[in-house]
Every structure is written in C-alpha cells, then in structure tokens.
Amino acid sequence: MTKKPISFMLNDAEIGIFVGEGAPLIDELRRNAGDLTPKQGCNQGTCGACTVLIDGVPHLSCITLAETVDGKRIDTTGGLAGGPNLHALQDAFIQGFAAQCGFCTSGMLMAAKALLDANPNPSRDQVIEAISGNLCRCTGYEPIVDAILAAAARLQGRAV
Amino acid sequence: MTIHKGRGFACINYPIGMNLGGDPSQALVHSTPDGKFMVALSSIDLGQGMKSVTRQIASETLGVPVEDVYVDTADSDTGPHCMGSFASRGTHRVGNAVIRAAAEARKQMMEAAAEELEVNATDLDTDGAGNIHVKGAPSKSITIAETAIAAQFKQGRTLSGRGIFLIPPSEADPETGDMTPVTCFAHAALVVDLEVDDETGEVTVNHINSAYEVGRALNPKLVEQQLIGGAWMGVSHALYETTEPNYPARDHGPEDFNTYLQPGPGQIVPHDIAVLERPAEDAPYGGKGPGEMCANPVLPAVANAIYNAVGVRCDYLPITPEKVLRGIREQGGARPQAVRA
Structure with a gap:
C-alpha cells in the first residue's frame, strides 16, 4: 500500500505521519499517532465509539479516510483534560456514574463536547439528539444525558 | 385508532451462582514494596462493577485505604481460577474469595508490623488511613508502607494471601430428586406502565417502578446504575431485539448493528427504584449483587402490561408491533382488561 505524508493538529500538538492510502483514520490515530482514546467498536460507522472531532465537527473515525484530515484539526478524548484537571464533561461522567464498561464513553464525550461547543445551554432533547449516533449497552443512557446536562450547567456557572 | 394504557407486574426470586458441579472462585492478594495491595482475579x-466492588471488599478486609488497592482481572491464563462472570455470582462468590485472601494478607501484615513495633500482633489495629497502631495507643504506630518495606527488605516475608470460596456440588437424591442447587437468592418486584396503539401495534413503555432486595448494597450508586x-x-429484549424480520421478506430484517433495533437515548423509560437491604448471612459484607436479575422481571411485566392494555397474550419475545397487531385482529379488536385508576 502506498504511504502518503499528512500533517494535522491532534489535540494542540502538530503531528506528521505517513498514512496508508485508504486507511481508516482510527487505525492511523491508534497505531501511528499513538492516541488510543478513540475506541474501535463496530468498525462500520454505527456505534459511535470512535467519534472524534474534525475541525470541531463529530466524525466517525472508523469510516473516515486518514488522508482526508491533512491540514485539519482533530480533537480526541486524549486532549479533553487540561493537565491534572479533568474536563467538566469527564468530571460529570464520573460523578454521575455515566460509564459502566466504558467502551462507549470516549465517543459519548466527544459527541457531547461538539454539542456543548456549539450550544452551551442545550435542552434535554438536544442532548438526546446529539448522542443518538452513539450506542451504549450498559447504562440505559439516562445517566449519560444527566451528566452532559450537569457539565453544561457547570460550564455556564449554573447550579445543577 | 386508540391508545390503550396497561399495567403489568412481575416478581422474581433469583439464584446467586450455581453449584451443580461445584462453584469455586479464587483470589490472590499481595503487597507491592511500597505498601499497595494487588488483588489478582x-x-x-464486563461493566457490572466487579473491579470496584472487589476493590472495596479487599480494602475493608485489609484495613487499608481503597486508593491503595488495585484489582487485576487481566488474564485467566496467569490469574487464579474463577468460574466466571455469569449467573449473578460475582459479588457473592468472588467477594467471599477476596475476603479470605485479604484476611490472610492482613494477618501477615500485622505480624510484620508487630515485629517492627516489638509488640504482639493481636494488640495491633489498622486505622483505615494507611497506618497500623497499638490498640489504645495511636501514637505507637507504623505506616503500612514502612511495614511492607520492612517485611520485604528486612524480615524476608511476603504480605500475601490466598482465598477460595467454594459452593460444593449438590447431588440430586436419586429417589426424590431433592437437591440444593443454590444457597442464596435475591428478590425483586417490578411494575411497568405502558401504552399500546391498536392501529400500529406499537408499544411505548412510560414508567417502571421497582423494588429490589440485593443484600447489602456494597456500592449503592453502582447498584442503582446497574x-x-x-x-x-429488559425493555429492549421485551420489545425490540430480534434478528427475525418483522415482515415477510428477509431483506427488511436486521443484519448488523445498523438495523438491530434497540431503544436509544430518546426512548429512556423513567424508572423509580427502591433498594431494600437485607444483608445475606453467607455473602461478603452481606452483598448479593443485582446481576442478571436487573433485566429479567421487565420482560414478563411488559407482556402482562400489554395483555392488560389490549387483551393480547404474547408468549414469545420480542413483542413486536406485528405480533400485537395480529393478536388484536385475531380476537376482533382490542380488549382492554380491568380499568386502572
């Protein structure tokens, strides 16, 4: 397979890697760029576990060609925390027991971050809509929705 | 078109584990040189909280802070034997094994500390904050980290423990068939309120009320979440999940995650839970664990509620709109049962 050089921003770090033509972004992120936070679930663009933000918009990295992100910015769960300080979403997920087996959590966090970046004060229905592309088999979704609303409130400086 | 409301009830006595051929689990506990403890299982x-609950159990038994306990469940090739995470057995069987292993490690830890403090081990106690002290004289103390260092580098001993919990096989009496297949039961009762659309056959679950008796809830938030x-x-199994097509052609049947139907975040059913704590005698700190029982009673309660709403008795799952509609047509229309207030 021909390799192609690309460069992009990965969570504030500039990355330059050779990617296989036709290789899925998730494989290059995990094996080549060394970011293991996007999770590979169904590998067919359905479960949402691999969700990353490309220029702020959530994408399924398992069905995105790596070569298409040249020059773009990618955000993953690996860049959410600021040093020792967890992102408000991560903190709310922990406090609200929004993860059980944790496999969907990474994708849920990125879907939620895209929502809150665009709409800091979402309604419950908007949260449901935002995570409707992400499957969770453990929690029954309710604690995840609650955690995203709690994080939104905290980021807005409101009491939960 | 009419929307019919229905209410269904189910209750369950659920066995913890199984012992037809014997039901063992093992645990090994050892300290690192800096006084942290590893629990090997x-x-x-698989998302139910096995690591969290065994960590709490080991911490409680050892008398060390929960932050200083690590649970490693990585590899069944290198770890001690376990029958597995099934049959709702984890908290009860594995928790009991962890208590035994941790108790043996604690005994060695106290003996090592006694040697350092030049006192009798039976006069020592832990404070749960990382120290071992003489009972009644908290100032005469040694940290667990110092104890572990002394044990390994000076005394030449390990702070470790082995634990196994076995429910022995229960043979059936050849004459009567009498046997004791389980030692411990958990219990629950559950009420489902739903609506059935008699034109489309669609069922919408509106509310679940439940009461669960799971022994002591060792981690109440985890129990509630589970x-x-x-x-x-349970709702998903009762109403949605099937690989069979709902319509004659297989083409329209679910083949993968794309089309396998499950309720999403937009179909969350409000659920009020009462957890009753009746610590079980032979359970680790009284905890039996919810396990599989958290899904099971939902299925018969949904089936009963649909019968209550439209008089259709579905006896195989999932109860798809097609089955409901066929049932309604066969009996010549919806036949709501007793009216509910």
Whole structure:
C-alpha cells in the first residue's frame, strides 16, 4: 500500500505521519499517532465509539479516510483534560456514574463536547439528539444525558 | 385508532451462582514494596462493577485505604481460577474469595508490623488511613508502607494471601430428586406502565417502578446504575431485539448493528427504584449483587402490561408491533382488561 505524508493538529500538538492510502483514520490515530482514546467498536460507522472531532465537527473515525484530515484539526478524548484537571464533561461522567464498561464513553464525550461547543445551554432533547449516533449497552443512557446536562450547567456557572 | 394504557407486574426470586458441579472462585492478594495491595482475579469486569466492588471488599478486609488497592482481572491464563462472570455470582462468590485472601494478607501484615513495633500482633489495629497502631495507643504506630518495606527488605516475608470460596456440588437424591442447587437468592418486584396503539401495534413503555432486595448494597450508586441499565436491557429484549424480520421478506430484517433495533437515548423509560437491604448471612459484607436479575422481571411485566392494555397474550419475545397487531385482529379488536385508576 502506498504511504502518503499528512500533517494535522491532534489535540494542540502538530503531528506528521505517513498514512496508508485508504486507511481508516482510527487505525492511523491508534497505531501511528499513538492516541488510543478513540475506541474501535463496530468498525462500520454505527456505534459511535470512535467519534472524534474534525475541525470541531463529530466524525466517525472508523469510516473516515486518514488522508482526508491533512491540514485539519482533530480533537480526541486524549486532549479533553487540561493537565491534572479533568474536563467538566469527564468530571460529570464520573460523578454521575455515566460509564459502566466504558467502551462507549470516549465517543459519548466527544459527541457531547461538539454539542456543548456549539450550544452551551442545550435542552434535554438536544442532548438526546446529539448522542443518538452513539450506542451504549450498559447504562440505559439516562445517566449519560444527566451528566452532559450537569457539565453544561457547570460550564455556564449554573447550579445543577 | 386508540391508545390503550396497561399495567403489568412481575416478581422474581433469583439464584446467586450455581453449584451443580461445584462453584469455586479464587483470589490472590499481595503487597507491592511500597505498601499497595494487588488483588489478582480471573473474574472479568464486563461493566457490572466487579473491579470496584472487589476493590472495596479487599480494602475493608485489609484495613487499608481503597486508593491503595488495585484489582487485576487481566488474564485467566496467569490469574487464579474463577468460574466466571455469569449467573449473578460475582459479588457473592468472588467477594467471599477476596475476603479470605485479604484476611490472610492482613494477618501477615500485622505480624510484620508487630515485629517492627516489638509488640504482639493481636494488640495491633489498622486505622483505615494507611497506618497500623497499638490498640489504645495511636501514637505507637507504623505506616503500612514502612511495614511492607520492612517485611520485604528486612524480615524476608511476603504480605500475601490466598482465598477460595467454594459452593460444593449438590447431588440430586436419586429417589426424590431433592437437591440444593443454590444457597442464596435475591428478590425483586417490578411494575411497568405502558401504552399500546391498536392501529400500529406499537408499544411505548412510560414508567417502571421497582423494588429490589440485593443484600447489602456494597456500592449503592453502582447498584442503582446497574438496575437502571439492566431494566433498559429488559425493555429492549421485551420489545425490540430480534434478528427475525418483522415482515415477510428477509431483506427488511436486521443484519448488523445498523438495523438491530434497540431503544436509544430518546426512548429512556423513567424508572423509580427502591433498594431494600437485607444483608445475606453467607455473602461478603452481606452483598448479593443485582446481576442478571436487573433485566429479567421487565420482560414478563411488559407482556402482562400489554395483555392488560389490549387483551393480547404474547408468549414469545420480542413483542413486536406485528405480533400485537395480529393478536388484536385475531380476537376482533382490542380488549382492554380491568380499568386502572
């Protein structure tokens, strides 16, 4: 397979890697760029576990060609925390027991971050809509929705 | 078109584990040189909280802070034997094994500390904050880290423990068939309120009320979360999940994650739970664990509620709109049962 050089921003770090033509972004992120936070679930663009933000918009990295992100910015769960300080979403997920087996959590966090970046004060229905592309088999979704609303409130400086 | 309301009830007595051929689990505990403790298990955490609850149990038994306990469930090749994470057995079987292993490690830890403090081990106690002190004289103390260092580098001993919990095989009496297949039961009762559309056959679950008796809730938030998530699985199993087509052609049947139907975040059913704590005698700190029982009673309660709403008795799952509609047509229309207030 021909390799192609690309460069992009990965969570504030500039990355330059050779990617296989036709290789899925998730494989290059995990094996080549060394970011293991996007999770590979169904590998067919359905479960949402691999969700990353490309220029702020959530994408399924398992069905995105790596070569298409040249020059773009990618955000993953690996860049959410600021040093020792967890992102408000991560903190709310922990406090609200929004993860059980944790496999969907990474994708849920990125879907939620895209929502809150665009709409800091979402309604419950908007949260449901935002995570409707992400499957969770453990929690029954309710604690995840609650955690995203709690994080939104905290980021807005409101009491939960 | 009419929307019919229905209410259904189910209750459950659920066995913890199984012992037809014997039901063992093992645990090994050892300290690192800096006084942290590793718990080695082959019991897998598949999202139910096995790691969290065994960590709490080991911490409580050892008398060390929970932050200083690590649970490793990585590999059934290298770990001690476990029958597995199934049959709702984890908390009860593995928890009991962890208590035994941790108790043996604690005994060695106290003996090592006694040697350092030049006192009798029976005069020592832990404070749960990382120190071992002489009972009644908290100032005469040694940290667990110092104890572990002394044990390994000076005394030449390990702070470790082995634990196994075995429910022995229960043979059936050849004459009567009498046997004791389980030692411990958990219990629950659950009420489902739903609506059935008699034109489309669609069922919408509106509310679940449940009461669970799971022994002592060793981690109440985890118990609550497992019950909420498990009830969601129950609703999913009762109404949605099938690889069979709903319509004659296989083309329209679900073949993969894309089309396998499950309720999403937009179909969350509000669920009020009462957890009753009746610590079980032979359970680790009284905890039996919710396990599979958190999904099971939802299914018959949904089936009963649909019968209550439209008089259709579905006896195989999932109860798809097609089955409901066929049932309604066969009996010549919806036949709501007793009216509910």
